[in-house]
Amino acid sequence: MKTPILRFASKSSGYGAKCILIALGIFFGVGRDNDADDKADPEKAIRRPSVNRAVPLPAQKAIGTSRVSSSIDLRRTSQQLLNSELAFVHQICRLTGEQKSNIRAKCQAALLISVQNAAPSTPTPRSTSQTIHQNLRRSVRSAVAEVLQEALSSDQLAHFQDEAVKRRNYEKTVIVRALVASVDANISLNREQRNQLTSELFDNYDDGWESLPVMGRITISGLPRNVIESVLTERQKSDWNESQASQTRSVAEPIPLTDFRFFGEPWKENEP
Amino acid sequence: MTYHANKGRTLVRLIVLVPLLLASAVSGQDLLDDVKVDASRPRVIPATPLMVRSDTFDRLVFGATYSNGAVPVAAASSAAGNPLTPTNLRATFRAQLKARLRQLEASCHPTPDQRGKLELAGTGDIDRLFNDLEPLREKFKQSNVNELNELVIAVKPYQKRIRTGIFGPDSMFAKVLRSSLTSEQNSLLKQSDRERREFKYESNVYWVVSKIEEAVPMKDEQRQQLIKLMLKETRPPNMFGTADYYYVLLHTSSIDHKKFAAILDAQQLERFQQILRDSQAAAQSMCQRDGIEPASDE
Secondary structure, three states: OOHHHHHHHHOOOHHHHHHHHHHHHHHOOOOHHHHHHHHOOOOHHHHOOOOOOOOOOOOOOOOOOHHHOOOOOOHHHHHHHHHHHHHHHHHHHHHHHHHHHHHHHHHHHHEEEHHHHHHHOOOOOOOOOHHHHHHHHHHHHHHHHHHHHOOOOOOHHHHHHHHHHHHHHHHHHHHHHHHHHHHHHOOOOOHHHHHHHHHHHHHHHHHHHHHOOOOOOOOOHHHHHHHHHHOOOHHHEEEHHHHOOOOEEOOOOOOOOOOOOOOOOOOOOOOO | OOOHHHHHHHHHHHHHHHHHHHHHHHHHHHHHHHHHHHOOOOOOOOEOOOOOOOOOHHHHHOOOOOOHHHHHOEEEEOOOOOOOOOHHHHHHHHHHHHHHHHHHHHHHHOOEEEEEEEHHHHHHEEEEEEHEEEEHHHHHOOOEEHHHHHHHHOHHHHHHOOOOOOOOOOOHHHHHHHHOOOHHHHHHHHHHHHHHHHHHHHHHHHHHHHHHHOOOOOOOHHHHHHHHHEEEHHEEEOOOOOHHHHHHHHOOOOOHHHHHHHHHOOOHHHHHHHHHHHHHHHHHHHHHHHHEEOOOOO
16 A cells, blocks of 8 residues: 555656655655554544545444345434434324433334334345335334334324324325326326326225336336226227337436435424 | 664665665756646646447436426336337337327317327427437547537537427427417317326425425324415426426425414424425526426416
């Protein structure tokens, strides 16, 4: 490994300059094995401002990363999801300070297990951030719901469960409407057909649709054919089949509905 | 012992250093001069031939672009994973043209003659785009790193043309459409387009609110009121695409904030306004870039 002085020397064009710099390099420690030093003391490697760092920074190990080769930081994402979910709980139930700290502690413990379960054991191309994010969200919500069974009063719990169901229905509506708009752009539905298809897809909802790249080219082949065709005219069915045959997809990285933006913020202890 | 060892090491270093310093003096080159020469002489980057993949140009031009009316993305290869080639891209545009023709048939029932003219005009738009790009494609193939920037700038108008829809208002397709439809057909088409646009916009507002909820959790009643307010106070855009999310936020931010205060509590309102503020710059820039604005009723 070259010291900065030797690196500069090799770039310099003048012979004299090279000589001086090489000499200085010798004087201050030529051939000094930084790699070995770094291995012996990783902290030193972190402090040294070197471009070619021999020893990588101590990895910030995320929960479950050993089981999934994905860029998603499971620990950070799950923490954001937990914060978001706890903020929802607080918004609905107006928790007391004691309830908040109790729930948070229990949820943190439950989360460790949930996150490990959410990480797929075999990384596949589909094990991308949207699928993992979706699994994580489900795991976090289920872990929190379990903790709340014990931690909330019966009134609070009933209120929370009611709102949670409404929220879930709303989320399904968001996905279904986006899908119908995509189908509509392809085969031109009329108003009744849009409404009918919205209702049919809602009734036959599949969680997997949440990882479809709604913002890009929708993968409408993932939709149930019988449901789609039940609302189409014969002409539209033929158009639908044709559009499926020539289906295209975005070259750009698709932006899944669940991943496009995340506003998760810490759940502040001093919140009312 | 240590003292003597150190002394010895210093002596060795001096023995090595002194002849080298003398050599430097003899060569008549000063270190500072050397550095000065480097700084004053502009470094010429050799014109290294840039080997580009055959689909790089197409990725640059067609990548991450969306067509008007949320019809599938222009930047596309086939779902079967076919390579990104001009042939496959043409097929994508033809599929878009067909989708647009289907919309016309469903809404204003054009005659076979009208349909033929429109199809011809649309095909002409596709051909024109690819013909216009051909010289650039050739240039790009033989370009080096110094010309790369120039090419990125050169393809920008085409990126915009694709992003905003090649069958948009300035296209041959749109001109033929305006001149060939009867007034009755025109009004039917406008009504149908408006309905489709409103449905799509509604779905976008639903989606944006669901994203906002990640930072501003809401009760169902608040959620429904917020959506209702946003749909009432904002209008759908003249085109859909990559800026959909930001368009909604941009126009939501122009709503009188007192109306939000009637729906959200103080803490929710603060976070909600923060989201609107944070998105302002990006939203304005994206909408301005592609001329995205509220659709007119005409």
